[in-house]
Amino acid sequence: MSGPPAELRVRLIQAAYEAAVAEGRYEAPQTRRAPSRARLYRDGLLTLLAPHFDYAFYAFENPEFADSGLDELEHYNFFGWPKLRNPTAWFDTGYYLSSNADVLASGDNPFWHYIFKGRAEGRAPRRPRGAERAVLDGLEPPEARASRPSADLPRLSADAIAQRLAPLIAEAVGFLYSFGAQAPSHVGFVTMQASPLRGGALFKTMPAPWSETQLAIDGASLGVATDADIAKALAGLRAAMPARRAIAVHGLAGASVDGLLAIDAALEPDERRFHLSDYASLCANRQLLRNDVAACAAPPPDSQACFVCVYGEARRTQLQAVEKLFQSLPFAVLAPSQSALALWRRASSLAHESALVAAPVRLDERARPAQSAEIGALGAEGRPVRVAFVGPRTLAAGWLTFARILETCGELSAYALHHFAVAQDLRPSRNLFNVEIAGSPTALRDLLVERRIDLVVTAAEWAEPFSYPAVAALAAGCDLVALRHSGHAAELVETLQRGRLFADGEEAVEFFVGGKALAYACERDRFPRYVADLRLDAAAASAERRA
């Protein structure tokens, strides 16, 4: 199979899609999927309610139903709703009862009331923006959040560190002190991996003797030492150190500026790298999520946005520490994407020696045609548009947008919705296919190919510096649905023209509800699909995997 060159192909797809939408060739899909099994109940009202009830969700959330001798819907009807259990992920029994006094007084099953009365009356099935408001209700200033030691590790003195390092560096061509990530092994280098013992969100100003850091050498855990002792050990080994010495900072959360400066002064590295794995150099919220709920683009610290943000005050302190670090150390700044670097440059004026983009994974330009055995019109019964979300069910990753797509379009036969995630992030849910992932971006790509996914929703709510799901999806021949503020995924859509961008989650949901997603997938389906290899840059990849 062959087709037009890649660049022409994507432009033809976009043009065909836009023409199809302009001419109104695709309508909002209406056909509902036939229920997998019809359930009949003695109580006719339950029979009517059954097609709306999420049996898989209810069974997962309420495992005790299994002992009741009832099925899930009966259990909800008799025991579940009085205990404020929910019949689906999108209906909040407690909210519905508390906001509708007449339903509460009636004693009716609230889900039944909503489906057959409340919905037509315009009543809300759950608290508006409930997920975000739950976050807002529980916000605490970052400095007040507890930070705990991540493990019970042996304490190391400066001498102990020096004893462990001395024989290793004698043979080495170089030494790397890598803070904040699992650093890769450079050939001939000894790598000391460091991470803050107590975690926490903030870049701290505590002195080096108080700052505690976990150490590992070439992947083997060593123990815990103060930054002052690490500096003392490195200073003592100065004469024996190899000529090539580097320091790499992958993250600032939990670190101490004075600790890093002390270690740098002891090591006297000839190379200093600062990886833009996140935006801790711009704000105490390293995802630039104002109040943990909204993308903020790092406005001026004295802005109204920072005034109302729980991170606003901590940000001002953190920026002073960051300023001190960058003024003291001439960093080469490495960004995993152009969008991350552009954001960082726009929002900060930190001194640095150089700045460049180093993507941890790249698409190989030599793509090969994907095998296709499917025949028939995409979107019709039996051949739905396959849509996937990859990653955890978090607000930052964009789950709320996908959950709304699931809520509004899950019943439609035009779409088949998939969740690709590690096992602990998967939850059974009506109309959702769960796919467990593990391992590399290449393995994810292969799974996306195997499941014949058409569109991947990469609607991150933050300006993600690098999106592995987006790159794997593109390699699998899928196109992306992203938000303008999604960072790297948005950059990929814009530069490669492989997908569609939206101002917010609501617009993205409307893309599916109104049938434009169907139009897009169908127009795209007229052209051959290609699968690309992924080339990993080990050094950059290890920096970004952490983010």
Place this chain on the structure above:
Amino acid sequence: MIVAYTSFTQAGLSHALTLARGLKARCPGWRLCGVLVDGDAPDQGWRSAFDVVIEAEALYGEAWRGFVFSHEAAEACAAVKGRALKRLFAEGADKSFYLSPDIAVFDDLAEVETRLDEASILLTPHQLEPNDAPQAFRDNEGLALARGVYNLGFLGVRNDATGAALAEWWAGRLDAACHVDPAQGLYLDQRYFDLVPALFERVEALRDPGCHVAAWNLSRRRLEIADDGRILVNGRFPLRFYNFADDGGLTERYAGQRLAPYELWAYYRRALAASGAPPARGWAYGVFDDGARVSQGARRLYRADPELQARFPDPFAVGPEGFRAHLLASRPDLV
């Protein structure tokens, strides 16, 4: 001299302190005055948030205890506003702004202040745009019809002949009646101001949608936090001040899918918690001198009967000759 003032009880102290700190930061040249409508708190540290604190009692002299007995706490806080304004003018204020303690200031109010170069009286209407939907009309215009066109959480007055006349008239009205009494067409001090554009000259209704945003006008004021960090109303007006009065569910109804109102509320809750106000106590004028609660019925009986007022000039006092003893004998149902 520009003076901003507010009136509050100890229970409202955290709100008043949040307002005062916002004003101090955004309007550093203004003089801040707090009017305390309560007994004194043991912890006096909060007073430094204000340039001056007036004890409401000082505005009334001997008449105070009889006067305050006639009011619930919210009524009393509104009732003192007129006399406080007269005091501020007498002490040399050129322009005066009343802001209710439920308000938080988010921007410089210089543009608002300069409106009083032209106008003598500056008011903020509850609504600046009509609502179409029946529910929104009921919730919003309906509220204005019942409680007054203007929200008296904000009032700007210039110290000129008109402003002085307004202060005199207002203080007189509030001395006579400042109650929640729908049958009499009263809602605290607010409904009197429906008359003000007719009774006085140079009255301006402030039409800046960034001023006095609140649950009762969210249906027509779209709040957002822009990428440049400004909080905007209807896409272009900077948010200047927001009234966080209890909204009875209106915020949820009219914020819709917008997050900004909820972010403001989250900020406000944090600000209240961090205000440093001493723990709230009961209202000093909510009880007789022996600690027994004053019922609403007892207040109403007292305020409606000039004879009782003359006979018991200090109705809080207890003893065989006190008002409480009188109630026990004549109207035990009110004790």
